[in-house]
Amino acid sequence: MNAKSLLRLPLYEQIKLQILQRIANSEWASNELLPSEWDLAEQFAVSQGTVRKALTDLVNDGVLFRRQGRGTFVAEALDDWAGMSLVTPGLLHEKPDRLAREFLGISRAHASEELAALLGLRRGASVHRIRMLWRQQGQAVALDEVTLPLERFDTLDARWLRQSAGVWAVLQQHFGVRLRVAAEQWRAVALPREEAQLLQGREGDAALFYLRVAEDMQGQAVEWRERWCLTGSLGLTRLQQD
């Protein structure tokens, strides 16, 4: 998608990449204070206005946040729910419960033609296939099947998935990759047998099927995720933010 690698990027784009890299390399951790705009301008040998432009872009991307009078900070990476939450139906601004994660397993598979095209892989390329369950107050509420390109994440370790806060957290911590939603789709489906068993629901019950493609900060598609949600007493909610 972004094949303009060697085309001579604007200074502020180069600065964005360098800042993203430093975050990826854990030189700057979440909630850490960045140097001031003037310091950064000196480091990068550009004007403060150019640094400001780069920072503003990253703030809009959700990578950084600013506090007037205090400074610019690294934002928390999004979790596997990417700003969405499960709350009481009809109530949009409710404070959601924290979901518990249960790692079910990881296996290898081969990308279908369609998936390969979406993730920019060779047809039939190897992929990781991860399954996990989400619980709210002990009750299973969502089942995820996550597909990642094996080549890019070849050192992915099942233990990381078992211990960490989710796939996005693992990619952030171990590969320096921060994801954001690129495309998504919702459907109401009758719950299939296998998913019904895992979710402890009844086969044929109405379930929310959520499909999502996530990309890295350079716009390269990285993750394909399918999610079955039992929304009987819940709603999948997102509040827009500017």
Added chain:
Amino acid sequence: MNAKSLLRLPLYEQIKLQILQRIANSEWASNELLPSEWDLAEQFAVSQGTVRKALTDLVNDGVLFRRQGRGTFVAEALDDWAGMSLVTPGLLHEKPDRLAREFLGISRAHASEELAALLGLRRGASVHRIRMLWRQQGQAVALDEVTLPLERFDTLDARWLRQSAGVWAVLQQHFGVRLRVAAEQWRAVALPREEAQLLQGREGDAALFYLRVAEDMQGQAVEWRERWCLTGSLGLTRLQQD
């Protein structure tokens, strides 16, 4: 939400408001070319950089778009689907069919306490209640129930709704109000009897229930919408854009 009316706004915020106003008053129509940044700077008696900041914000809000070497243009207002579309399940980048609209009716109702709070109304305030049906190739695929504050849109005419492209188009054309999504929620539900009849589906079938609050460009919540979608052979899709 935005009660900083008289607090002395920055110049670029004042310019944004004036530009939005001119669009609302149809002084500038969709796809129309705006004066150049330098012209606007002269009109508003500010520097070109300040105009640029205002235009950049409006571009990010989806109100304007720029074409290097050509100029800055007014963007089309979003339709009632707000960038979402119904496409073949699993295919995210498919070119969607155009949906046909069928206006079912408009009536008056009173806002529940919750609704009044969300839309910033008195409890029990009067509201418009609009129902409409969406068809794809003749087949009913979605049913909308839209709630608008009556006071703000007291001259709303059913004929406009019958003839126009949807509620958002009517609000744009007749009230100069452009909407954007503020919060949204999805659920899978068993289709209720009344909705099943209107959608020509079977009661109890799995349906996608979509709930949305929309706000104007000043952040004032304006619309509450409930939508039942028959997604049996369709997926409700959105592509993220920057």
Added chain:
DNA sequence: TAGTGGTCTAGACCACGCT
């Protein structure tokens, strides 16, 4: 009071689209 981000200016040059 010092240091940070936020706003605003004036001016320069580049990249692109059109004619």
Added chain:
DNA sequence: GCGTGGTCTAGACCACTAA
């Protein structure tokens, strides 16, 4: 070639936060 938006600079002052 001209006019547009796109990038970049240098400098000024304001508003907020924290010590």
